Amino acid sequence: MKMYCAIGMIAVSWAQLEDMVSLCISRLLGADHTEFLPIASNMQVKARFDALKAIAGLRLPADEAKALVSRCDEALELGRERNKILHGSWIQGETDDVAIRLNYRAHGRISADAPVISAREIAEISDRITMLTEGFAQTLQRLGLFDPRNPMRNPARGSATEAAKPPEAAD
Template identity: 95%
Template sequence: MKMYCAIGMIAVSWAQLEDMVSLCISRLLGTDHTEFLPIASNMQIKARFDALKAIAGLRLPADEAKALIARCDEALELGRERNKILHGSWIQGETDDVAIRLNYRAHGRISTDAPVISAREIAETSDRITMLTEGFAQTLQRLGLFDPKNPMRSPARDPGRTPEPPLAPLAPLD
Protein backbone atom coordinates (compact mmCIF):
# COMPACT_ATOMS: atom_id res chain seq x y z
CA MET A 1 0.00 0.00 0.00
CA LYS A 2 2.82 2.42 0.81
CA MET A 3 4.28 1.86 -2.65
CA TYR A 4 1.00 2.72 -4.36
CA CYS A 5 0.72 5.92 -2.30
CA ALA A 6 4.27 6.91 -3.22
CA ILE A 7 3.63 6.23 -6.91
CA GLY A 8 0.46 8.31 -6.68
CA MET A 9 2.46 11.14 -5.12
CA ILE A 10 4.65 11.18 -8.24
CA ALA A 11 1.58 11.49 -10.47
CA VAL A 12 0.14 14.37 -8.44
CA SER A 13 3.40 16.30 -8.05
CA TRP A 14 4.16 15.96 -11.78
CA ALA A 15 0.69 17.19 -12.73
CA GLN A 16 1.25 20.25 -10.53
CA LEU A 17 4.61 20.84 -12.20
CA GLU A 18 3.03 20.63 -15.65
CA ASP A 19 0.40 23.18 -14.61
CA MET A 20 3.04 25.52 -13.21
CA VAL A 21 5.11 25.32 -16.40
CA SER A 22 2.02 26.26 -18.41
CA LEU A 23 1.34 29.13 -16.01
CA CYS A 24 4.94 30.36 -16.42
CA ILE A 25 4.61 30.35 -20.19
CA SER A 26 1.29 32.18 -20.20
CA ARG A 27 2.48 34.79 -17.69
CA LEU A 28 5.76 35.45 -19.52
CA LEU A 29 3.81 35.80 -22.76
CA GLY A 30 1.38 38.19 -21.07
CA THR A 31 -1.52 35.89 -21.97
CA ASP A 32 -4.46 35.10 -19.72
CA HIS A 33 -3.77 31.65 -18.32
CA THR A 34 -7.27 30.27 -18.86
CA GLU A 35 -7.03 31.33 -22.52
CA PHE A 36 -3.62 29.66 -22.81
CA LEU A 37 -4.70 26.31 -21.30
CA PRO A 38 -6.23 24.92 -24.54
CA ILE A 39 -2.85 25.46 -26.20
CA ALA A 40 -0.83 24.02 -23.33
CA SER A 41 -3.06 20.97 -23.09
CA ASN A 42 -2.09 20.09 -26.66
CA MET A 43 1.64 20.36 -26.00
CA GLN A 44 3.81 17.49 -24.81
CA ILE A 45 5.67 18.37 -21.61
CA LYS A 46 9.05 18.56 -23.35
CA ALA A 47 7.58 21.09 -25.78
CA ARG A 48 6.30 23.12 -22.83
CA PHE A 49 9.73 23.15 -21.22
CA ASP A 50 11.35 24.08 -24.55
CA ALA A 51 8.84 26.91 -24.98
CA LEU A 52 9.45 28.15 -21.44
CA LYS A 53 13.21 28.09 -21.95
CA ALA A 54 12.86 30.06 -25.18
CA ILE A 55 10.52 32.71 -23.78
CA ALA A 56 12.66 33.03 -20.62
CA GLY A 57 15.69 33.75 -22.79
CA LEU A 58 13.75 36.43 -24.63
CA ARG A 59 11.88 38.10 -21.77
CA LEU A 60 13.91 37.73 -18.58
CA PRO A 61 17.14 39.26 -17.34
CA ALA A 62 20.06 36.94 -18.09
CA ASP A 63 20.47 35.68 -14.51
CA GLU A 64 16.75 34.90 -14.10
CA ALA A 65 16.65 33.23 -17.53
CA LYS A 66 19.68 31.09 -16.72
CA ALA A 67 18.15 29.94 -13.42
CA LEU A 68 14.79 29.17 -15.03
CA ILE A 69 16.42 27.24 -17.88
CA ALA A 70 18.45 25.21 -15.37
CA ARG A 71 15.24 24.43 -13.48
CA CYS A 72 13.64 23.26 -16.75
CA ASP A 73 16.61 21.00 -17.48
CA GLU A 74 16.45 19.54 -13.98
CA ALA A 75 12.73 18.88 -14.41
CA LEU A 76 13.34 17.09 -17.71
CA GLU A 77 15.85 14.82 -15.96
CA LEU A 78 13.33 14.11 -13.20
CA GLY A 79 10.77 13.42 -15.92
CA ARG A 80 12.77 10.39 -16.98
CA GLU A 81 12.63 9.03 -13.43
CA ARG A 82 8.95 9.90 -13.21
CA ASN A 83 8.28 7.90 -16.37
CA LYS A 84 10.12 4.86 -15.00
CA ILE A 85 8.09 5.05 -11.82
CA LEU A 86 4.65 5.68 -13.32
CA HIS A 87 4.99 3.42 -16.33
CA GLY A 88 6.96 0.65 -14.69
CA SER A 89 5.73 -2.82 -13.92
CA TRP A 90 5.86 -3.33 -10.17
CA ILE A 91 6.06 -6.50 -8.09
CA GLN A 92 5.56 -6.32 -4.34
CA GLY A 93 8.82 -6.66 -2.40
CA GLU A 94 9.38 -8.33 0.94
CA THR A 95 7.50 -5.59 2.80
CA ASP A 96 4.73 -3.16 1.82
CA ASP A 97 7.18 -0.27 1.49
CA VAL A 98 9.51 -2.01 -0.99
CA ALA A 99 8.83 -3.13 -4.56
CA ILE A 100 10.71 -4.45 -7.56
CA ARG A 101 10.39 -2.61 -10.87
CA LEU A 102 10.64 -4.78 -13.95
CA ASN A 103 12.36 -2.92 -16.76
CA TYR A 104 11.05 -3.70 -20.20
CA ARG A 105 12.83 -3.20 -23.49
CA ALA A 106 11.46 -3.00 -26.99
CA HIS A 107 9.11 -5.80 -28.02
CA GLY A 108 8.23 -6.73 -24.45
CA ARG A 109 11.58 -8.23 -23.43
CA ILE A 110 12.41 -7.88 -19.77
CA SER A 111 15.93 -6.76 -18.99
CA THR A 112 17.96 -8.44 -16.31
CA ASP A 113 17.89 -5.18 -14.36
CA ALA A 114 15.04 -5.24 -11.85
CA PRO A 115 15.86 -2.71 -9.16
CA VAL A 116 14.38 -2.85 -5.68
CA ILE A 117 12.97 0.56 -4.79
CA SER A 118 11.48 1.80 -1.55
CA ALA A 119 8.45 3.99 -1.09
CA ARG A 120 10.75 6.50 0.61
CA GLU A 121 12.96 6.76 -2.52
CA ILE A 122 9.90 7.39 -4.67
CA ALA A 123 8.58 9.96 -2.19
CA GLU A 124 11.95 11.75 -2.34
CA THR A 125 11.59 12.03 -6.12
CA SER A 126 8.11 13.45 -5.60
CA ASP A 127 9.54 15.97 -3.13
CA ARG A 128 12.16 17.07 -5.67
CA ILE A 129 9.42 17.61 -8.26
CA THR A 130 7.41 19.63 -5.73
CA MET A 131 10.45 21.77 -4.92
CA LEU A 132 10.93 22.52 -8.62
CA THR A 133 7.28 23.55 -8.89
CA GLU A 134 7.73 25.89 -5.92
CA GLY A 135 10.87 27.30 -7.54
CA PHE A 136 8.96 28.18 -10.71
CA ALA A 137 6.24 29.83 -8.61
CA GLN A 138 8.83 31.84 -6.67
CA THR A 139 10.36 33.08 -9.92
CA LEU A 140 6.96 34.27 -11.12
CA GLN A 141 6.30 35.86 -7.74
CA ARG A 142 9.62 37.77 -7.85
CA LEU A 143 8.61 39.07 -11.28
CA GLY A 144 5.22 40.19 -9.96
CA LEU A 145 3.45 37.62 -12.12
CA PHE A 146 2.10 35.29 -9.42
CA ASP A 147 0.01 35.81 -6.33
CA PRO A 148 0.19 32.69 -4.14
CA LYS A 149 -3.10 33.68 -2.44
CA ASN A 150 -4.91 33.82 -5.79
CA PRO A 151 -2.78 31.99 -8.37
CA MET A 152 -5.30 32.23 -11.20
CA ARG A 153 -5.63 36.01 -11.02
CA SER A 154 -3.86 37.52 -13.98
CA PRO A 155 -1.64 40.35 -12.74
CA ALA A 156 -1.85 42.15 -16.07
CA ARG A 157 -5.62 42.47 -15.66
CA ASP A 158 -5.65 43.43 -11.99
CA PRO A 159 -6.40 47.20 -11.84
CA GLY A 160 -5.30 47.51 -8.20
CA ARG A 161 -1.88 46.04 -8.88
CA THR A 162 1.22 48.16 -8.42
CA PRO A 163 3.02 48.18 -11.76
CA GLU A 164 6.21 46.13 -11.92
CA PRO A 165 9.14 46.95 -14.15
CA PRO A 166 8.21 45.70 -17.61
CA LEU A 167 9.58 42.49 -18.99
CA ALA A 168 11.87 42.80 -21.96
CA PRO A 169 9.74 43.27 -25.09
CA LEU A 170 9.64 40.53 -27.65
CA ALA A 171 11.68 41.31 -30.74
CA PRO A 172 9.57 42.03 -33.83
CA LEU A 173 9.47 39.36 -36.49
CA ASP A 174 10.94 40.45 -39.80
Protein backbone atom coordinates in the same frame (compact mmCIF):
# COMPACT_ATOMS: atom_id res chain seq x y z
CA MET B 1 -0.01 0.17 0.21
CA LYS B 2 2.86 2.56 0.93
CA MET B 3 4.22 1.97 -2.56
CA TYR B 4 0.90 2.86 -4.18
CA CYS B 5 0.74 6.07 -2.17
CA ALA B 6 4.30 7.00 -3.15
CA ILE B 7 3.61 6.30 -6.83
CA GLY B 8 0.46 8.41 -6.58
CA MET B 9 2.51 11.24 -5.05
CA ILE B 10 4.69 11.22 -8.16
CA ALA B 11 1.63 11.51 -10.41
CA VAL B 12 0.18 14.41 -8.43
CA SER B 13 3.43 16.35 -8.02
CA TRP B 14 4.23 15.99 -11.73
CA ALA B 15 0.76 17.21 -12.73
CA GLN B 16 1.27 20.27 -10.54
CA LEU B 17 4.66 20.89 -12.15
CA GLU B 18 3.16 20.67 -15.64
CA ASP B 19 0.45 23.14 -14.63
CA MET B 20 3.02 25.56 -13.21
CA VAL B 21 5.13 25.40 -16.36
CA SER B 22 2.05 26.23 -18.42
CA LEU B 23 1.29 29.11 -16.06
CA CYS B 24 4.85 30.40 -16.43
CA ILE B 25 4.56 30.36 -20.21
CA SER B 26 1.22 32.13 -20.27
CA ARG B 27 2.30 34.78 -17.76
CA LEU B 28 5.58 35.49 -19.54
CA LEU B 29 3.68 35.80 -22.82
CA GLY B 30 1.17 38.13 -21.17
CA ALA B 31 -1.65 35.78 -22.17
CA ASP B 32 -4.72 34.96 -20.13
CA HIS B 33 -3.94 31.60 -18.55
CA THR B 34 -7.38 30.09 -19.07
CA GLU B 35 -7.17 31.01 -22.74
CA PHE B 36 -3.67 29.49 -22.95
CA LEU B 37 -4.64 26.15 -21.36
CA PRO B 38 -6.11 24.63 -24.56
CA ILE B 39 -2.77 25.29 -26.24
CA ALA B 40 -0.69 23.93 -23.36
CA SER B 41 -2.83 20.83 -23.06
CA ASN B 42 -1.95 19.96 -26.66
CA MET B 43 1.79 20.34 -26.10
CA GLN B 44 4.03 17.45 -25.11
CA VAL B 45 5.77 18.03 -21.79
CA LYS B 46 9.21 18.49 -23.36
CA ALA B 47 7.73 21.07 -25.75
CA ARG B 48 6.36 23.02 -22.78
CA PHE B 49 9.77 23.09 -21.12
CA ASP B 50 11.46 24.06 -24.40
CA ALA B 51 8.91 26.85 -24.90
CA LEU B 52 9.46 28.12 -21.36
CA LYS B 53 13.24 28.13 -21.84
CA ALA B 54 12.87 30.08 -25.08
CA ILE B 55 10.48 32.68 -23.69
CA ALA B 56 12.60 33.06 -20.53
CA GLY B 57 15.56 33.96 -22.74
CA LEU B 58 13.48 36.61 -24.48
CA ARG B 59 11.61 38.09 -21.54
CA LEU B 60 13.75 37.75 -18.42
CA PRO B 61 16.98 39.27 -17.20
CA ALA B 62 19.91 36.94 -17.92
CA ASP B 63 20.28 35.67 -14.34
CA GLU B 64 16.56 34.87 -14.00
CA ALA B 65 16.52 33.21 -17.44
CA LYS B 66 19.56 31.09 -16.58
CA ALA B 67 17.97 29.93 -13.31
CA LEU B 68 14.69 29.11 -15.07
CA VAL B 69 16.47 27.15 -17.82
CA SER B 70 18.40 25.21 -15.19
CA ARG B 71 15.16 24.42 -13.37
CA CYS B 72 13.62 23.21 -16.66
CA ASP B 73 16.61 20.95 -17.34
CA GLU B 74 16.40 19.49 -13.84
CA ALA B 75 12.68 18.86 -14.32
CA LEU B 76 13.32 17.04 -17.60
CA GLU B 77 15.81 14.78 -15.81
CA LEU B 78 13.27 14.08 -13.07
CA GLY B 79 10.73 13.40 -15.82
CA ARG B 80 12.75 10.36 -16.83
CA GLU B 81 12.54 9.05 -13.27
CA ARG B 82 8.84 9.89 -13.15
CA ASN B 83 8.23 7.90 -16.33
CA LYS B 84 10.07 4.86 -14.98
CA ILE B 85 7.99 4.99 -11.81
CA LEU B 86 4.57 5.68 -13.31
CA HIS B 87 4.93 3.46 -16.35
CA GLY B 88 6.87 0.67 -14.69
CA SER B 89 5.64 -2.79 -13.93
CA TRP B 90 5.83 -3.32 -10.19
CA ILE B 91 5.97 -6.44 -8.05
CA GLN B 92 5.55 -6.20 -4.29
CA GLY B 93 8.82 -6.56 -2.40
CA GLU B 94 9.41 -8.25 0.93
CA THR B 95 7.56 -5.49 2.81
CA ASP B 96 4.78 -3.09 1.89
CA ASP B 97 7.20 -0.19 1.51
CA VAL B 98 9.49 -1.90 -1.02
CA ALA B 99 8.78 -3.00 -4.58
CA ILE B 100 10.65 -4.39 -7.56
CA ARG B 101 10.32 -2.67 -10.91
CA LEU B 102 10.51 -4.92 -13.94
CA ASN B 103 12.40 -3.19 -16.72
CA TYR B 104 11.24 -3.87 -20.21
CA ARG B 105 11.03 -1.92 -23.42
CA ALA B 106 8.82 -1.88 -26.44
CA HIS B 107 9.06 -4.84 -28.78
CA GLY B 108 9.31 -7.34 -25.92
CA ARG B 109 12.89 -6.71 -24.82
CA ILE B 110 13.21 -7.43 -21.13
CA SER B 111 16.34 -6.67 -19.15
CA ALA B 112 17.58 -8.84 -16.35
CA ASP B 113 17.86 -5.72 -14.22
CA ALA B 114 14.97 -5.45 -11.76
CA PRO B 115 15.80 -2.66 -9.32
CA VAL B 116 14.33 -2.61 -5.84
CA ILE B 117 13.04 0.77 -4.75
CA SER B 118 11.41 1.93 -1.56
CA ALA B 119 8.39 4.12 -1.05
CA ARG B 120 10.68 6.59 0.68
CA GLU B 121 12.94 6.86 -2.39
CA ILE B 122 9.92 7.50 -4.58
CA ALA B 123 8.59 10.09 -2.11
CA GLU B 124 11.96 11.87 -2.24
CA ILE B 125 11.65 12.18 -6.03
CA SER B 126 8.15 13.57 -5.55
CA ASP B 127 9.53 16.09 -3.06
CA ARG B 128 12.16 17.21 -5.58
CA ILE B 129 9.44 17.71 -8.20
CA THR B 130 7.39 19.73 -5.69
CA MET B 131 10.42 21.90 -4.88
CA LEU B 132 10.88 22.65 -8.58
CA THR B 133 7.23 23.64 -8.86
CA GLU B 134 7.66 25.99 -5.91
CA GLY B 135 10.78 27.46 -7.52
CA PHE B 136 8.87 28.29 -10.70
CA ALA B 137 6.11 29.90 -8.62
CA GLN B 138 8.66 31.95 -6.66
CA THR B 139 10.17 33.22 -9.90
CA LEU B 140 6.75 34.36 -11.12
CA GLN B 141 6.05 35.93 -7.74
CA ARG B 142 9.34 37.89 -7.83
CA LEU B 143 8.32 39.18 -11.25
CA GLY B 144 4.91 40.25 -9.97
CA LEU B 145 3.18 37.61 -12.12
CA PHE B 146 1.87 35.27 -9.43
CA ASP B 147 -0.36 35.72 -6.43
CA PRO B 148 -0.13 32.56 -4.27
CA ARG B 149 -3.47 33.39 -2.63
CA ASN B 150 -5.20 33.45 -6.01
CA PRO B 151 -2.99 31.65 -8.56
CA MET B 152 -5.37 32.08 -11.48
CA ARG B 153 -5.48 35.86 -11.13
CA ASN B 154 -2.72 37.66 -12.98
CA PRO B 155 -1.73 40.36 -10.47
CA ALA B 156 -0.08 42.56 -13.08
CA ARG B 157 -1.76 41.82 -16.41
CA GLY B 158 0.25 43.49 -19.17
CA SER B 159 2.54 45.73 -17.16
CA ALA B 160 4.44 42.93 -15.44
CA THR B 161 5.42 41.29 -18.70
CA GLU B 162 6.90 44.59 -19.75
CA ALA B 163 8.74 44.84 -16.42
CA ALA B 164 10.00 41.25 -16.85
CA LYS B 165 11.65 42.04 -20.17
CA PRO B 166 15.42 42.40 -19.97
CA PRO B 167 16.70 45.94 -20.37
CA GLU B 168 17.54 46.76 -23.97
CA ALA B 169 21.16 47.24 -24.85
CA ALA B 170 22.20 50.86 -25.05
CA ASP B 171 22.63 52.17 -28.58
